[in-house]
Amino acid sequence: MEASATLRNIRISAKKMGPVLKLVRGRSLNQALAQLRFTPRKGAKILQKVMESARANAFEKQIDVDNLKVKTVFVNKGPTMFRIMTRQRGMAHRIQKRMSHVTVVLED
Known part of the structure; x- marks a missing residue:
């Protein structure tokens, strides 16, 4: 049987979350x-x-x-918040605050 959990709209980019997911993929839950x-x-x-x-x-x-045991664990892109950073001479640049969704599926 399987059990899963999903956490949505986390304030971390999917790119930064990826290496952490690789650490636990395929391991037993206690080891992970x-x-x-x-x-x-x-x-x-x-x-x-x-x-x-x-x-x-x-x-x-x-x-x-x-x-x-960790059957699958994956991350998807979430919505992106756009913020403005003021620059010199009256200009402004857009800053992207990225979010992600994490899903974990466990099996016995």
Whole structure:
């Protein structure tokens, strides 16, 4: 059986989230959480919360949480917020604040 969790509109770009996802893909849930606990990146903390949410969803579905394995984990682009940064001589540049969506699927 499978259990999944999705976190949407996270204020981190999909590009920065990608390397963190590679650390946990295919591992057991306990190994993945241990790996994330010692990874000093913003995305690691976010992914850890999503994985713990997926574990809680598995518990609610009566799935044995000790044997869970990360089946798939992926990130999609979310909406982009545009901000203006004032520049010299009355000009302005656009700054893009990118967001992403993270999905984790666990299986026993």
